[in-house]
Amino acid sequence: MRIYNTETKTLEEFKPITPGKVSMYVCGPTVYNLIHIGNARPMIVFDTVRRYFEYKGYEVNYVSNFTDVDDKIIKKANEEGVDASVISERYIKECKKDMADLNVRPATTHPQATKEIQGMIDMISTLINKGYAYVVDDGTVYFAVDKDPNYGELSHKNLDDLQSGFRSIAVSGEDQKRSPLDFVLWKPKKEGEPYWDSPWCQGRPGWHIECSVMSRKYLGETIDIHAGGEDLIFPHHENEIAQSECANGKPFVHYWMHNAFLNIDNHKMSKSLGNFKTVRDVDAVYDPQVLRFLMLSAHYRSPLNYSVDLMDAAKTSYERLVNCCRNLDYNLENAADKEISEEEKKLLEQAHQYRLQFEKVMDDDFNTADAISALFDLMRFINTNSGTENSKTYLASLRKEFTELSDVLGLIVDRKPEASDDETAYIEEKIKERQEARKARDFKKADAIRDELKAKGILLEDTKEGVKWTKA
Numbered sequence: 001m002r003i004y005n006t007e008t009k010t011l012e013e014f015k016p017i018t019p020g021k022v023s024m025y026v027c028g029p030t031v032y033n034l035i036h037i038g039n040a041r042p043m044i045v046f047d048t049v050r051r052y053f054e055y056k057g058y059e060v061n062y063v064s065n066f067t068d069v070d071d072k073i074i075k076k077a078n079e080e081g082v083d084a085s086v087i088s089e090r091y092i093k094e095c096k097k098d099m100a101d102l103n104v105r106p107a108t109t110h111p112q113a114t115k116e117i118q119g120m121i122d123m124i125s126t127l128i129n130k131g132y133a134y135v136v137d138d139g140t141v142y143f144a145v146d147k148d149p150n151y152g153e154l155s156h157k158n159l160d161d162l163q164s165g166f167r168s169i170a171v172s173g174e175d176q177k178r179s180p181l182d183f184v185l186w187k188p189k190k191e192g193e194p195y196w197d198s199p200w201c202q203g204r205p206g207w208h209i210e211c212s213v214m215s216r217k218y219l220g221e222t223i224d225i226h227a228g229g230e231d232l233i234f235p236h237h238e239n240e241i242a243q244s245e246c247a248n249g250k251p252f253v254h255y256w257m258h259n260a261f262l263n264i265d266n267h268k269m270s271k272s273l274g275n276f277k278t279v280r281d282v283d284a285v286y287d288p289q290v291l292r293f294l295m296l297s298a299h300y301r302s303p304l305n306y307s308v309d310l311m312d313a314a315k316t317s318y319e320r321l322v323n324c325c326r327n328l329d330y331n332l333e334n335a336a337d338k339e340i341s342e343e344e345k346k347l348l349e350q351a352h353q354y355r356l357q358f359e360k361v362m363d364d365d366f367n368t369a370d371a372i373s374a375l376f377d378l379m380r381f382i383n384t385n386s387g388t389e390n391s392k393t394y395l396a397s398l399r400k401e402f403t404e405l406s407d408v409l410g411l412i413v414d415r416k417p418e419a420s421d422d423e424t425a426y427i428e429e430k431i432k433e434r435q436e437a438r439k440a441r442d443f444k445k446a447d448a449i450r451d452e453l454k455a456k457g458i459l460l461e462d463t464k465e466g467v468k469w470t471k472a
């Protein structure tokens, strides 16, 4: 398998630290609001990466944090007059619901910053003791960037260029900072903010330290993969490397993976432009699987556009997969129990080629766009080469090929059809008519209504609680 490593800017062969295992850390959202569809991109992309590793037989330890202490959370808590934890717990719950809708599996561990403060204090103390960090008069602790000779290695930035760029920016309250590039590890509390005791002052951690600490605690000092959106390369991930490598004296991460951004109608998503969309907004209009499909229809390192047209096209494509699965299941249910024929065996060999094609492109830096094409090739093959005249064994093997590949992409293809509002109203009206016919002992009419609905794929069941209907 080859993975594009942001740090070396090349495709590298994947070699795990421990054979058969993958340790993976994905920077998660700051929980002060419902997640937007941009946040959903790394979630879906790296969930798919995890699924593919598991498909290949790796055991994946997948850690993704929730940043639950931050200026935006505190601001919202003060506006609502509640504790910051009320806001963060609320939006962690909502985020988990969105993840479930998008079929993003829960991480092995979802650590939260506020529950890992002691670990952060310990790492900051180590950095101070080793001379990589310093404390100023008000108790703020800074990381001294110029003490780290490797600073800039991930973002390919040159320290001198960075220094001259920052020199003119004087931030108030930061006059004791030795260099404008130095970043905060710990800062003193302000009125109305949550705080913790520390050797330096009552206060709270800077943002970057949480990921260094959680990654080490749950995955070890050196891990296989660290991932997130490309906006995190600098300064967040650059600072994580500095903290972790200076504190641990070991390499931090073997492969750095970053997804490109999601835009809306070819513009950057922003509240002021009014083109900001939450996952919840999209779910109100589309099946969340359609959003997942759209996200995977581009390579994760290419920018991706969200628009109504693209979503409608994704919906049509996704529904073709669902229909294929539905027909296959119908054929499987109605096929004869007979021996698999020689011809069917040959066809299965042909079908297997699509799986090999799928694996080839996924092995090449998780090219989900081409993997979807391979899945569509398999779908077309199934549509032309399956029917009730086939053996159950043959059809079940096709179903297995199809499900295993769609599972890697996390696409739920065996969706039962849902009736539209109009359709539901029509069915309920018909059921009422049928009940009236039965009351009037007009069983011929009642049966005719049942048959009419059956022809439309609507099955009625008379239960103690009344008539129930399902759409086949």
Ligand code: AMP
Pocket (backbone or CB within 6 Å): 027, 028, 029, 030, 037, 038, 039, 040, 041, 042, 227, 228, 229, 230, 231, 232, 259, 260, 261, 262, 263, 269
């Ligand atoms: P945040 O809550 O801003 O820290 O973001 C959580 C994750 O979402 C990070 O990995 C970001 O890089 C990612 N992210 C934020 N906006 C977008 C976007 N428009 N497209 C893709 N990824 C994004």
Ligand code: ZN
Pocket (backbone or CB within 6 Å): 027, 028, 211, 236
């Ligand atoms: Zn992080």
